[in-house]
């Protein structure tokens with residue numbers, strides 16, 4: 001059994017003096033929805049194109065479904081929506097899928113299944129040019145699903161969609177990603193990957209700067225402490241848990257997680273003669289983590 005559906009080692013792509021992707025080591029596991037998150041220009045599309053064998057790495061390797069990217073047997077098991085797919089505007093959605101299926105040697109029996117999967121059955125008789133952007137994008141996903149792929153790769157699937165289209169696409173991706181099928185998608189919207197992905201890889205300037213589940217990346221809650229006098233409380237707590245775990249912010253102290261319990265902190269401060277006004281955990285959002293990791297660029 002394959003340990004990973006996608007695995008890259010030192011994957012690097014250079015264009016002259018631009019390093020678009022820099023020594024990337026990422027792992028996508030079977031059955032998960034993996035979000036490749038990063039600001040514009042971070043190297044997401046370049047990475048996905050390497051995984052599909054559309055471009056060659058400068059260094060490093062990638063394995064997709066146990067094979068090198070771009071082999072015929074590998075590609076038969078991978079569906080992708082990386083560039084906007086070309087559909088015939090005057091043909092219906094269904095007819096367009098027929099053309100693609102025939103071209104790819106896929107049985108037309110899949111067509112109704114995929115139309116149903118992307119919820120386009122009701123509009124399948126309409127010409128492609130009458131579709132909303134969201135429907136066009138969903139037809140693109142339907143096309144990628146025709147070969148019933150084990151791995152579906154989607155590059156910024158909600159880009160350019162209105163809020164309703166985005167919600168529909170996100171629901172669709174969650175549904176597609178249930179069960180055995182693996183989905184790898186890129187996005188620059190952290191709220192989006194937080195909603196739909198099981199695991200996330202954060203990329204910036206071509207480098208993978210974090211990888212993990214939403215919970216792992218978010219980290220544990222910090223502890224907020226308000227006590228008077230604050231500078232004495234700070235000194236006391238620094239002595240107790242180390243300078244690096246105590247930060248002053250807005251007239252309060254923020255203690256990094258996994259160090260001590262609220263009760264213990266309170267006891268120590270009170271015993272030290274300080275007035276304790278508040279000790280409570282503060283949840284970090286993934287947004288905080290993302291902004292921290294990427295230095296605020298999005």
Ligand SMILES: Nc1ncnc2c1ncn2[C@@H]1O[C@H](COP(=O)(O)OP(=O)(O)OP(=O)(O)O)[C@@H](O)[C@H]1O
Nearest residue numbers: 015018019020038039040041042043044045046047
């Ligand atoms: N063919 C190319 N020639 C030269 N530079 C390129 C080429 N393709 C990509 N780049 C550069 O590589 C970097 C990464 O681009 P890439 O498109 O992979 O980023 P991205 O994360 O997908 O961003 P976006 O969401 O804006 O597409 C950018 O600086 C881009 O300008």
